[in-house]
Amino acid sequence: MFVRRIFFAVAALLGLSAVAPSLAHAATEYPFTQQAFNDAQTAGKPILVHVWASWCPTCKAQGPTLSQIEADPARKDLVVFKVDFDAQKDVVRNFGVRMQSTLIAFAGATETARSTGDTNPASIKTLVGKAYR
Numbered sequence: 001m002f003v004r005r006i007f008f009a010v011a012a013l014l015g016l017s018a019v020a021p022s023l024a025h026a027a028t029e030y031p032f033t034q035q036a037f038n039d040a041q042t043a044g045k046p047i048l049v050h051v052w053a054s055w056c057p058t059c060k061a062q063g064p065t066l067s068q069i070e071a072d073p074a075r076k077d078l079v080v081f082k083v084d085f086d087a088q089k090d091v092v093r094n095f096g097v098r099m100q101s102t103l104i105a106f107a108g109a110t111e112t113a114r115s116t117g118d119t120n121p122a123s124i125k126t127l128v129g130k131a132y133r
Contacts, residue, residue, distance in 0.1 A: 027070040027078035032091055040079045046131035047106040048078060051097045053085040058101040061119040068121070069128050078131065105131040 030036060032049065040047050050066065052059040069075055083091050085100035095104060098116075105113040105127050112130040115123070 027072075027075045027080055029066075029070060029080040029082060032081040032083040032088060034091070037081055040081075041106065041109040044108040045079045046075075046077060046128075047108075048080045048128055048131060049083060049095065049102075049104040049106070050080060051083045051085050051092060051095065051100055051102040051104075053100040056085070056100045058117050058119060062101060062103070062124065065119070065121040065124045069125060075128065078128065103127055107131050107133045 029050075037047070037049075048066075048069075050059075050062070052062075066080070070078065070080060083095070083097075085092055085097075095102075097104075101118075102114065102116045103118065103124065104111060107130070112133055113127045115127055118124055118127070
């Protein structure tokens with residue numbers, strides 16, 4: 001736990017480079033931690049929060065579209081946080097989420113879009129685009 005705190009402290013000092021490396025060709029997906037999310041918001045990053053469950057068929061259907069978005073060089077600065085619907089109930093409550101398969105876009109600290117149960121690639125891409133305002 002102590003090493004993890006040091007990691008996030010160093011990441012914050014380096015402008016989130018360790019938490020959201022500026023890879024040449026891909027966004028990066030991380031398990032949700034409040035500190036990493038706060039750091040990404042403070043840095044003004046485009047953020048996508050994906051509330052998912054391993055047993056959820058809709059979440060699985062969203063996967064290929066999200067992978068495609070994450071692989072898009074135009075989205076290389078996107079920070080994607082996965083929230084486990086079953087294991088992170090406090091986080092789910094804090095986001096006001098009632099169902100798995102929820103996607104929430106943020107432009108820095110501002111929530112810009114939200115959807116639940118959406119598997120349409122075009123509308124998911126539109127939602128992610130709203131994180132860039």
